[in-house]
Amino acid sequence: MEEPKANVTSSGSEHGEKEDGAGGPIILFFILGLIASLLIGWVAFPPLLYSQKKQPIDFNHALHNGLVDNGCESCHFFREDGTYSGVPKLAQCIECHEEPNGEDPEEVKFVEEYVKNEREVPWLVYSRQPACVFFSHAAHVKNAQMKCESCHGPIGESESLKPYQQNRITGYSRDIWGENILGVKRHSWDRMKMDDCAECHAASGFSGGSVQTEKDGCLVCHK
Amino acid sequence: MKVDRRSFLSFVIGGAAGTALTPLPWKLTDDLSIWSQNWPWTPVPPRGETTYVASTCTLCPGGCGISVRKVDDRVVKVEGLKGHPVNDGGICPLGLAGAQLLYSPTRVRAPLKKVNGSWREISWDTAIQEIADKLKELRGKGQPQSVAWVSDTDRGTVAELSKRFLTVYGSPNFIRTPSIQDSYELVLYLTQGQRAMAGFDLANATYVLSFGSGIIEGWGAPPHLFRAKSAMQQKGGKISQLEGRLSKTAAKADQFIPLKPGTEGALALGLVHVILKEGLYRKDIVQNHSAGSDALKKIAGDDFAPDAVSKATGVDAKTIVDLAKAFAGAKKPLAVCGRGNGRQEAGNAQEFLAVHFLNALMGSVNTAGGVFAVPEPDYVDWPEPEMDAAASAGMQQARLDGAGGKDFPLSRYLLNRLPEALGAGASSPVQVLFVNQANPVFSLMDTARVEKSLKKIPLIVSFSAFMDETAALAHYILPNHVYLERFEDVPAAQGFPKPFIGLAKPVVAPLFKTRHTGDAVIQLAKAVGGNVASAFGWDSYEACLKESLGDKWDALKEDGYWVDAKFSPAAFETKSKKFEFANADIALLPAYAALKAPGDDKTFPLTLIPFDTLRLASGPIGAPPFLVKSLEETLLQKNDGLVEINPADAQKLGLADGADAVLSTPKGTARVKVALSEGIMPGLVAMVRGLGHTAYDRFLAGKGVNINSLMSSVEAPGTGFEAAWGVRAQLTKA
Missing domain, CATH: 3.40.228.10 (Dimethylsulfoxide Reductase, domain 2)
Structure with a gap:
């Protein structure tokens, strides 16, 4: 503590004028730094972290949902062997959209670009989990009788697909961490992180896992 | 106001404090950990629908049923087909590794033509036209018999199409690769009067x-x-x-x-x-x-x-x-x-x-x-082709390999005699050689001799799906589909005691610009024209296959196989209608005498014998990486092949286990490592077959020694069969 004092004194003799007001600028700079970083962290960083991508076709879930008999499972079905089909393939779409059914420009684009060229639509999947995560839809939807909305939200009522925000570091969708950068969630579908899985597993008493910790075993999801 | 060091530090401290109050560090930590746990360059197999396709394996003549697991359009695993009469769910290591053949980097992806020593991709139409032009020219010169065809089998629609092509073109020179089937078929014919295959219960x-x-x-x-x-x-x-x-x-x-x-x-x-x-x-x-x-x-x-x-x-x-x-x-x-x-x-x-x-x-x-005489398949029953004068004249010529001729009246095919038949002179009696499902440059004895003689042939056409040793020597490659991409009948299951037909089905659409050899033969015939074309009325191989299998087609397409479950063997067809221990035909063969291993005993005090393992492929197939990786270290260590020797012999030679050594035979020399084994008789050394490829990819080429390059051909008296079982050898310290 002695040395800085000596330092201040010695420099004070040279820059006597500034010495008096030294406390002011130091605090000012501290506050400036504080504000700048808060701005960066809260305002600039979140949009920088994600790139915005448009879905190849703006799909209308609400419209389709009104036309099918079996809800989500009409298109997002379980195969005979119990595995989940995920995002529909072109072959399914062609059953109705061999030719455009209406004049919607998105449908026309779909038929022209994908159906006619027999190209699969490169849909961007909001809920795609990292490859190290094992997830079985059958276990949750068939065995545990969970609703699709519990994790995916009311996407079936949407008339338009929101932009896909891709994390520039991980490559996964923003929907995994959640829209809220703080990670605050109001609905069960707002986030799809490991804690969200664990929360529900704990609440539902499903622990099917570790003997040692009596908690969910790592190997339930990380095979 | 001047920004001094203190102000700057206080700005930084403020910034650090502020940053800690934002989500930035916590979010970045999380993202970086996700990134590092899922490196984007680590391949992750795409997800998709799992399906199974029942088919028949054609990697060996065993005729096993396979169930191929696919995820969307990708083959991910080959398993044995449960309930199949031959293998009932069982499968061998090569069958299991079959997907690696489909996706092998050494596949030939399009028709190739060798121009000034290097391969050039050409179109199918051009390739077939150029080869047909050469064939027409030879036929015009009255030399149709100078065309020869080597194949691993003489049964089934593809082999029958090839034989039909040669016959109507005018060449008797269809040659099947040697196997014990030659001897078993001959024995059944001699003693029971039947053209049949041996099956064992x-x-x-x-x-x-x-x-x-x-x-x-x-x-x-x-x-x-x-x-x-x-x-x-x-x-x-x-x-x-x-x-x-x-x-x-x-x-x-x-x-x-x-x-x-x-x-x-x-x-x-x-x-x-x-x-x-x-x-x-x-x-x-x-x-x-x-x-x-x-x-x-x-x-x-x-x-x-x-x-x-x-x-x-x-x-x-x-x-x-x-x-x-x-x-x-x-x-x-x-x-x-x-x-x-x-x-x-x-x-x-x-x-x-x-x-x-x-x-x-x-x-x-x-x-x-016991042992059964299983009748040869008879479902290929096409009308006799109409022969023109050139074809008839060509078919009158003696076979190049001497099979069925005066020296070897009982034999049907003698591929081992081809190198000799090609002669010592500069010109070759074979002007065009077709090679289908065979790799003679690798698998015949004394490979150097085989290679030298084949190099004299002005035009070699290979149908190989892979760049194997023989394909590498060819002038054209008309690549076939791999077995998981094509229809093909499997006319028998080798050694199985009942008549059996299997059907190989396309599990995936062809990945490359390959073409079914059956189609290539039909198109070649059409390009040659005349009677050759008229003998091939089919539009496609599939049409030909369907027609040939007739009423069995539907069952085969559904189940993948047909088996004569109630098979009872036909009565003997000898003159006496009994089993004959002796007759005029048997008398054509000299009495049994043990054949010696070639080479002189003094220079070569040991005898080298080959042996087989299920962990390597044989014939036209090169072992895929899964097999090579599974080899025990008594067969292969890194790139060194091992030679098995009795410890007593090794001690005499001053060789320790794992020592480097030089193995010489009258045909060649190879550097090897020594593997001591109490299980081998003194005086013998043994080496596995199927290694030492020079072609194929880095997973197979240059690994171990091709024992066939050290072996010497031994012609069996009376039959002309390849009967080499060993060769005299010398093993010395490296």
């Missing part, structure tokens, strides 16, 4: 005497035999294995009797001698259903008394008598022969004859637990 035998056959090492239909062998042993059956080294089959047998390789026939005749002398044979059967048993007494005369046989074979006289008694005393004895997996050489037919006599003496022919 091993599962129902009670005692199996195996003269070096690798029952669990690829002989016959591999998974079928694993099960049959286990089934018979579980029921209390016994196996005695006779061979020069402790093979896997020998290790799993109930009795392993070391025998000097090459003397199997002597031992078989020795057993016949004891059985006849002591009257142990089934007198009812021999008296009523056979002819020539008196002649057999001469064939297995005093030269084959136990003492003499003991001297020749290295098996002591008492063991010979005991073996004969055990064989004759068994309820359902079965003797089998053909060394190793039986896919490399035809063998000495007289040895096969002796072994078949053993079965006949005990009534083990065409009965449960």
Whole structure:
């Protein structure tokens, strides 16, 4: 503590004028730094972290949902062997959209670009989990009788697909961490992180896992 | 206001404090950990729908049913097909690794033409037209017989199309690659008068005497035999294995009797001698259903008394008598022969004859637990092609390989004689050679000689799906689809005791610009024109296949196989209508004599013998990486091939286990490592077959030594068959 004092004194003799007001600028700079970083962290960083991508076709879930008999499972079905089909393939779409059914420009684009060229639509999947995560839809939807909305939200009522925000570091969708950068969630579908899985597993008493910790075993999801 | 050091530091401290109050550091930490746990460059197989396609494996002549697991359009696994009559869910390592052949980097992706020593991609139409032009030119010059065709089989629609092409074009030179089928077929023809394939009901035998056959090492239909062998042993059956080294089959047998390789026939005749002398044979059967048993007494005369046989074979006289008694005393004895997996050489037919006599003496022919004459498939029943003058004249010419000619009247195919037939001169009697499903440059004995002679042929056309050694030597490659991409009939399951047809089906659409060889042949015929074209009325191979299989097509497409479950063998078709131990045809063959390993004993004090493993492929297939990686370190260490030697011999030579050594034979020299084994007879050294490729990819090329490059061809007297079982060798410290 002695040395800085000596330092201040010695420099004070040279820059006597500034010495008096030294406390002011130091605090000012501290506050400036504080504000700048808060701005960066809260305002600039979140949009920088994600790139915005448009879905190849703006799909209308609400419209389709009104036309099918079996809800989500009409298109997002379980195969005979119990595995989940995920995002529909072109072959399914062609059953109705061999030719455009209406004049919607998105449908026309779909038929022209994908159906006619027999190209699969490169849909961007909001809920795609990292490859190290094992997830079985059958276990949750068939065995545990969970609703699709519990994790995916009311996407079936949407008339338009929101932009896909891709994390520039991980490559996964923003929907995994959640829209809220703080990670605050109001609905069960707002986030799809490991804690969200664990929360529900704990609440539902499903622990099917570790003997040692009596908690969910790592190997339930990380095979 | 001047920004001094203190202000700056305080700005930084403020910034740090502020940053800690934002989500930035916590979010970045999380993202970086996700990134590092899922490196984007780590391949992750795409998800998709899992489906299974039932098909037939064609990687060997075993005819196993396979169930191919796909995720969307990708093949991810090949499994044995449950409920299949041949393998019932079983599969061999090569079958399991089949997906690696489909996605192999050495696949030929489009038709290729060699221009100034390097490959150039050309269109199918151009390739077929250019080859057809050459064929038309030869035919115009009156030399249609200078076209030859090498194939791994002479059965099934593709082989029949090839044969039809050659016939109507005017060449008798269709040549099948050698295997023990040559000897077995000849033996069944000689003794039973039938053109048939040998099938073995091993599962129902009670005692199996195996003269070096690798029952669990690829002989016959591999998974079928694993099960049959286990089934018979579980029921209390016994196996005695006779061979020069402790093979896997020998290790799993109930009795392993070391025998000097090459003397199997002597031992078989020795057993016949004891059985006849002591009257142990089934007198009812021999008296009523056979002819020539008196002649057999001469064939297995005093030269084959136990003492003499003991001297020749290295098996002591008492063991010979005991073996004969055990064989004759068994309820359902079965003797089998053909060394190793039986896919490399035809063998000495007289040895096969002796072994078949053993079965006949005990009534083990065409009965449960015995050897069956399975009729050759007859579903390919096309109208005879109309022959023009050029075709008829060409077909009158003698075969180049001498099969069926005056020296070898009983033989059908002698590919091993082709190098000699190509002559020493500069010009070649073969102007065009087609090669389908065969790799003679790798798999015939004395590969240097084979390569040198094939290089004289002005035009070699390979149908290989892979850049193998023979394809590399060719002038055109018209790549076939890989077996998982094509339809093809499998006309028999080798060694299976019932008539069987399997159907290979396309599991995935062809990945590259390949074409079915059946289609290529039809198109080639159409391009040649005239009578050749008229003989091929089909629009496509698939149409031809469908027509040929007729009413079996639907069942085959549905189940993948057809089997004659209630098969009962036809009556003997010899003159006497009985089993003949002797007749005019058999008399055409010289008496049995053990064939020597080529090379002089002084320079080459040891004898090198090949052996087979299920962990390597043979014939036209190069082992995929899964197999090479699974090889035990007594076969391959890094890129070094190993030679197995008895510790006593090694000590004399001053060689320790793992030592570097040089192995020389009259045909070549190779650097090897030494693997000591108590299981090999002194005086012998052994090396695995299927390594030492120069073609293919970095997973296979340059690994180990191709034993065929060290072997020397041995022509069996009377048949001309390839009968090399070993070669004299010298092993010295490197």
